[in-house]
Amino acid sequence: MAKIYPERLPESILKDPRRSAERRFYEAASQLSKKYTVFYSVAWQAVDAKSGARDGEADFVIAHPDLGLMVVEVKGGGIGFDSRQGEWTSTDRDGVAHHIKDPLEQARSSKHELFKKLKDLPGWDDRWLTMAHAVSFPDIYWESNLTKPDLSPEIVLDASALKDAENAINCAFGYYAGGQSGALGYERLKLVEELNQVRYLRQILHRLVYEEHIDPRDIVILPPRSQERSDLKDGMAIANFTIWVKPTQIRNHIQVTSVHTFKGLESRVVILAEVGSEASHDLDAVLYVGCSRARTYLILLYDRALDEETKSKITSTV
Secondary structure (H helix, E strand, O other): OOEEOOOOOOOHHHHHHHHHHHHHHHHHHHHOOOOOOOEEEEEEEEEOOOOOEEEEEEEEEEEEOOEEEEEEEOOOOEEEEOOOOEEEEEEOOOEEEEOOOOOHHHHHHHHHHHHHHHHHOOOOOOOOOOOOEEEEEEEOOOOOOOOHOOHHHHEEEOHHHHHHHHHHHHHHHHHHOOOOOOOHHHHHHHHHHHHHHHHHHHHHHHHHHHHOOHHHHHHHEEEEEOOOOOOOOOOEOOOOEEEOOOOOOOOOEEEEEOOOOOOOEEEEEEEEEEEEEHHHHHHHHHHHHHHOOOOEEEEEEOOOOOHHHHHHHHHHHH
């Protein structure tokens, strides 16, 4: 089965009737073969000199080491497109049609913005990469005669396609690749997963500070690796916060330092991050020192690709 983030959908998504189409796609994506990695609800932010910051979100990002990356925008209900007006609609179970954003443009925009982010990652190489985008309409059987010029049937994942999601997704990748090999590769896949960990860290910090009203100065992030080897760099911006090696009294600053450097100290909230294969040889010390630094609140972020024995040791510790 595919590796999927998050491993379980939050309760808020499971109970939201407006997310039923996303839940159907999530269930289908989770059944893909083990080479696939799937990310749900990937937020991004683009900044340009004229219009400033612009937020967006990709419903799903699908990664495969041999095939590339694909962004999928999911729309539920009875999807329709009026070619005369250039308008998209979704009809609900009561027969009421609602105007919706162009799903194809949403997928295409997310694809371009995420690719920009990836190219800026340290270690990202310039080898050709198949970057695909597609739309999914899980509630309907899409009629090919409704297809607009930039919406080929190969990139429409409708109710029929999701019955064999892997074949449909493979075909969509093939449509974009043509005769070229645009493999992602395992090294770049690892970078994508690390970028996803930063996204989770952003969500955690938002919840701690804005929902649980914890002072950012009471939070410390502890990766096992040194600053030279960690992806969490001194001065790095994560949403509205900046992480610094040295503690400061500025409210939106959060300290980040290695587990071993923080030995003998403590903090109200400790986020033990980047616990991956590189830490496995020293895992007992990392867990003992890192977990014992928290006075009241401990959060642990670890790589799901770790072997079962290592994951069991981590979960039993916390």
